[in-house]
Amino acid sequence: MTMSEIFAPLKEPLIMGTAVGIMVGVIAVIAGLTYFKLWGWLYNNYIKTVDHKKIGVMYIFVALVMLFKGGVEALLMRAQTAVPDNKLLNSEHYNEIFTTHGVLMILFVAMPFLFGLFNVVIPLQIGARDVAFPRLNALSFWLFAAGAVLINVSFIIGGSPNAGWTSYFPLAGIEYNPGVNNNYYAWSLQISGLGSLMTGINFVTTIVKMRAPGMTWMKVPMFTWSSFIANIIVVFAFPVLTVALIMMTMDRQFGTKFFSTEDGGMDMLWANLFWVWGHPEVYIVILPAFGVFSEVIATFSRKNLFGYGSMVASMIIISLLSFLVWAHHFYTMGHGVVVNGVFSITTMLIAVPTGVKIFNWLLTMRHGRITFTTPMLYALGFIPIFTIGGVTGVMLAMASADYQYHNTLFLVAHFHYVLIPGTVFGILAGYHFWWPKMFGFKLNEKIGQVGFWLIAIGFNVTFFPMFILGLDGYARRMYTYSAETGYMTLNMISFIGALVLALGFATLVYNIYYSLRHRKELACGGDPWDARSLEWATHSPVPEYNFAVVPTISRLDEFWYAKKEGRDLQAGKIEDIHMPNDSAAPFWQSVVMGLFAFFFIFNEIGIAIALGVVTLIFMAVRSFEIDEGRHIHIKEIEEEERRLRGDR
Amino acid sequence: MSKKVLIMPIVAALLAVVLSGCEPLMVLNPKGPNAETLSKTIWISIATMVVVLAVVYILLINMLTKYRAGKMGADYEPPHEAGNHKLEILWTVIPIVIVAFLSVVTIVTTKDVESKPEGYGDKKPLVVYASSSEWKWHFSYPEQGIETVNYAHIPTDRPIEFRLYSFGTITSFWVPQLAGQKYAMTDMLTKIHLAADHKGDYWGRNSNFNGEGFEAMQFNITAESQADFDQWAKDVKAKEPKLTEKEFNKLLKASVVGQKSFSSTHLEFSKPPMDHKAMMDASKYNESKKGQKRADPEEHDMDDMDDMDSME
Numbered sequence: 001m002t003m004s005e006i007f008a009p010l011k012e013p014l015i016m017g018t019a020v021g022i023m024v025g026v027i028a029v030i031a032g033l034t035y036f037k038l039w040g041w042l043y044n045n046y047i048k049t050v051d052h053k054k055i056g057v058m059y060i061f062v063a064l065v066m067l068f069k070g071g072v073e074a075l076l077m078r079a080q081t082a083v084p085d086n087k088l089l090n091s092e093h094y095n096e097i098f099t100t101h102g103v104l105m106i107l108f109v110a111m112p113f114l115f116g117l118f119n120v121v122i123p124l125q126i127g128a129r130d131v132a133f134p135r136l137n138a139l140s141f142w143l144f145a146a147g148a149v150l151i152n153v154s155f156i157i158g159g160s161p162n163a164g165w166t167s168y169f170p171l172a173g174i175e176y177n178p179g180v181n182n183n184y185y186a187w188s189l190q191i192s193g194l195g196s197l198m199t200g201i202n203f204v205t206t207i208v209k210m211r212a213p214g215m216t217w218m219k220v221p222m223f224t225w226s227s228f229i230a231n232i233i234v235v236f237a238f239p240v241l242t243v244a245l246i247m248m249t250m251d252r253q254f255g256t257k258f259f260s261t262e263d264g265g266m267d268m269l270w271a272n273l274f275w276v277w278g279h280p281e282v283y284i285v286i287l288p289a290f291g292v293f294s295e296v297i298a299t300f301s302r303k304n305l306f307g308y309g310s311m312v313a314s315m316i317i318i319s320l321l322s323f324l325v326w327a328h329h330f331y332t333m334g335h336g337v338v339v340n341g342v343f344s345i346t347t348m349l350i351a352v353p354t355g356v357k358i359f360n361w362l363l364t365m366r367h368g369r370i371t372f373t374t375p376m377l378y379a380l381g382f383i384p385i386f387t388i389g390g391v392t393g394v395m396l397a398m399a400s401a402d403y404q405y406h407n408t409l410f411l412v413a414h415f416h417y418v419l420i421p422g423t424v425f426g427i428l429a430g431y432h433f434w435w436p437k438m439f440g441f442k443l444n445e446k447i448g449q450v451g452f453w454l455i456a457i458g459f460n461v462t463f464f465p466m467f468i469l470g471l472d473g474y475a476r477r478m479y480t481y482s483a484e485t486g487y488m489t490l491n492m493i494s495f496i497g498a499l500v501l502a503l504g505f506a507t508l509v510y511n512i513y514y515s516l517r518h519r520k521e522l523a524c525g526g527d528p529w530d531a532r533s534l535e536w537a538t539h540s541p542v543p544e545y546n547f548a549v550v551p552t553i554s555r556l557d558e559f560w561y562a563k564k565e566g567r568d569l570q571a572g573k574i575e576d577i578h579m580p581n582d583s584a585a586p587f588w589q590s591v592v593m594g595l596f597a598f599f600f601i602f603n604e605i606g607i608a609i610a611l612g613v614v615t616l617i618f619m620a621v622r623s624f625e626i627d628e629g630r631h632i633h634i635k636e637i638e639e640e641e642r643r644l645r646g647d648r
Numbered sequence: 649m650s651k652k653v654l655i656m657p658i659v660a661a662l663l664a665v666v667l668s669g670c671e672p673l674m675v676l677n678p679k680g681p682n683a684e685t686l687s688k689t690i691w692i693s694i695a696t697m698v699v700v701l702a703v704v705y706i707l708l709i710n711m712l713t714k715y716r717a718g719k720m721g722a723d724y725e726p727p728h729e730a731g732n733h734k735l736e737i738l739w740t741v742i743p744i745v746i747v748a749f750l751s752v753v754t755i756v757t758t759k760d761v762e763s764k765p766e767g768y769g770d771k772k773p774l775v776v777y778a779s780s781s782e783w784k785w786h787f788s789y790p791e792q793g794i795e796t797v798n799y800a801h802i803p804t805d806r807p808i809e810f811r812l813y814s815f816g817t818i819t820s821f822w823v824p825q826l827a828g829q830k831y832a833m834t835d836m837l838t839k840i841h842l843a844a845d846h847k848g849d850y851w852g853r854n855s856n857f858n859g860e861g862f863e864a865m866q867f868n869i870t871a872e873s874q875a876d877f878d879q880w881a882k883d884v885k886a887k888e889p890k891l892t893e894k895e896f897n898k899l900l901k902a903s904v905v906g907q908k909s910f911s912s913t914h915l916e917f918s919k920p921p922m923d924h925k926a927m928m929d930a931s932k933y934n935e936s937k938k939g940q941k942r943a944d945p946e947e948h949d950m951d952d953m954d955d956m957d958s959m960e
Binding site for chain 1 (some may be wrong): 650669670671673674675676685686687689692693697700701704705707711712714715716720722724725726727728729730731732735736739740743744747750751753754755757758759761762767775781782816817818820822824827828831832833834835836838839850854855856857858859860861862863924
């Protein structure tokens with residue numbers, strides 16, 4: 001490829017503008033870090049860290065940045081379709097935007113945000129000092145970050161993926177997509193996907209092996225339970241994506257014919273593999289959100305969770321069913337009545353355990369004492385809006401009717417009605433709920449609540465019209481439409497809703513700024529919400545070692561009952577605490593792997609192989625390294641505890 | 649405040665319905681038995697789901713009005729409630745019954761739309777091959793020996809069998825007022841059974857995203873009386889040029905073209921793929937692949953995109 005080909009995307013004024021904006025931003029950040037002499041601080045405290053809390057915060061930070069990129073793309077799409085025959089974006093640019101919007105929102109917003117919450121909350125909820133493999137955890141994060149950089153660089157260098165986030169073959173194959181666009185897709189997902197797989201293994205191990213003494217399975221807090229199941233799904237689903245992406249790379253870069261339309265290849269094989277991963281993926285991003293809602297609703301109803309056992313059972317059933325429904329994404333490929341019938345039934349069956357959960361949440365509130373804080377508003381907004389997503393899901397599950405909904409805005413409306421009130425509201429509820437745990441002060445309630453209303457109203461105005469447009473024959477992914485179709489009114493309403501939604505997300509950022517400035521007034525103790533689970537038993541922000549003394553658990557919501565009975569959960573004798581050492585290796589290994597992928601994308605196989613060898617050296621060195629960790633001594637702990645208590 | 653959150657979607661729904669005008673939505677305004685079955689299925693599911701929604705909304709409103717902190721008195725302390733087996737069984741069993749009901753509806757209606765429409769006597773279905781290439785539809789009438797591009801005519805009151813396949817990317821053949829959609833793929837033939845009960849022009853499109861010219865990949869289906877249809881077919885056969893292999897190869901190149909008619913079909917020199925049943929026989933499968941023609945994407949002619957701009 002020539003240089004002019006590589007930088008071809010910059011010919012587009014919008015992309016040039018974005019590129020300049022990113023450049024200015026990067027220069028500003030570098031200048032700021034240099035001016036305030038923060039490089040050392042950043043390197044030692046964040047880049048080298050293996051502390052689950054800091055890694056969690058970094059995940060959430062990157063996810064928020066990506067949320068705004070994905071959000072701008074969404075706004076551009078709505079602006080483009082707000083009026084017929086719009087010339088704001090051309091077809092190619094629009095195709096790239098909806099593709100990266102999907103990829104970003106699912107893989108670089110929803111997942112990392114939840115992984116961030118896993119990192120911050122789970123070790124605290126189960127009374128652990130860190131995750132099972134702290135260094136692997138750092139590697140997971142940095143690999144995810146490398147993938148995020150790759151997918152964003154694609155906009156400027158070489159061109160973004162443009163075959164939809166599903167990247168169906170043959171459209172995504174080398175014959176129809178000869179540029180580097182879809183190499184970016186394969187490699188950014190591959191690199192970040194490896195990180196996700198490691199996170200899954202890490203948290204499954206952590207939750208199985210590192211629960212506080214006495215915390216048997218039925219005493220595990222619901223967020224940890226839901227995340228545990230989500231991580232098991234990660235462990236089973238992500239290898240499928242890894243393999244499918246390798247096949248995609250082989251097809252695109254080495255001339256194999258797995259998904260080709262000739263020589264015995266099968267294009268629909270990709271669709272099958274993609275959704276064997278892709279449908280469980282939906283539950284990976286929704287189950288932890290269910291966990292957040294369970295914590296939030298119980299806390300702000302001041303009541304224990306109703307039907308704890310059936311909550312756990314329903315999530316296990318959902319996780320099993322999630323692997324048995326993938327073909328409902330292509331009922332229209334010509335399956336017989338039997339195949340479509342079976343997949344219709346398994347799909348609709350998921351509504352049963354999901355319904356059980358909804359009713360359990362409703363009954364948790366009964367006889368409760370409900371306070372309407374920002375996290376609670378998100379949880380309460382979730383129920384009515386998500387239920388619309390759920391019932392339209394049942395409608396889509398009916399194979400025959402799906403012949404009319406498939407590939408239309410009805411489908412787009414449905415999955416946004418699932419993923420926004422489900423995952424995004426869950427993320428935001430958790431973010432407002434656990435913010436004080438991360439930073440020692442609350443976010444401003446008023447701004448938080450205004451933000452909720454803007455997001456909830458903006459969301460419905462944006463997406464409800466899409467149900468109707470879909471039933472009126474509007475196919476998804478069209479970059480424009482003609483005036484005679486009569487689609488304009490509803491599209492315009494949708495655009496206005498998107499603006500309100502954008503304003504809502506802007507309040508999130510403003511709230512960070514505002515609350516940072518007023519952090520003295522908003523400062524709070526370890527348990528600002530009068531909550532129930534173990535993470536609230538320690539200080540906010542949490543000391544490096546989490547708990548001076550690991551609490552012993554005798555029942556569910558131990559912390560809640562300890563508070564009532566006036567017991568101190570950390571009353572035992574303080575001992576030396578064994579902690580893992582920081583390491584810069586995960587960061588540098590991810591840099592190397594990111595570059596490896598980058599050169600692979602551009603078919604620079606020689607350089608890629610060299611970088612691959614460096615990666616292997618990193619791994620070899622790690623396997624021979626003896627790292628016994630370090631100890632925090634009693635004196636330091638006592639000093640820290642005094643300081644934290646004295647401060648409050 | 650909490651009530652607003654419940655009313656919001658309903659308001660949005662009403663608003664949207666009002667603003668969308670009185671014209672019936674395409675999918676819910678069927679003009680043939682296949683689309684009518686689907687429209688009925690959709691209404692059944694909407695009715696069922698509205699009941700489910702109502703139950704959840706009523707319960708939620710109930711909880712939010714009754715148990716808000718302001719109402720409960722300062723020293724009210726909520727009780728511990730582990731669960732309630734009777735209730736939990738109730739809200740497991742009722743959804744299972746609903747799912748069972750909808751499953752039966754699904755299977756019956758899927759079988760219905762997947763077979764030749766009934767009520768048209770013993771009339772033999774008219775077979776039309778609809779094949780896609782970047783970004784157009786080719787309609788071949790083996791019986792009449794004619795072929796059209798981006799438009800088709802069909803007789804009313806007679807079962808029609810569309811046989812779908814693709815010369816390149818996966819596309820989805822969709823005429824919302826006549827039938828639900830189905831994929832067209834290179835290596836397997838799929839079928840749509842439909843009939844038109846009313847004369848008229850029906851809009852159709854490829855609904856499956858397939859690149860730059862996707863939006864323009866639309867076509868028109870004219871349903872007319874058998875006599876008018878026969879006359880049209882005769883006219884095309886008599887007046888239009890033959891479709892040569894050379895001409896067809898040119899057509900297959902990625903481009904957006906207008907409507908065209910020919911007095912012979914491409915089926916004469918380019919065999920369609922087998923359907924699923926025939927494919928299950930492996931030897932036949934390989935044989936079928938041999939005769940197949942594919943669009944050569946190497947030959948993509950992006951200058952043809954100019955045609956697309958001029959069309960707009």
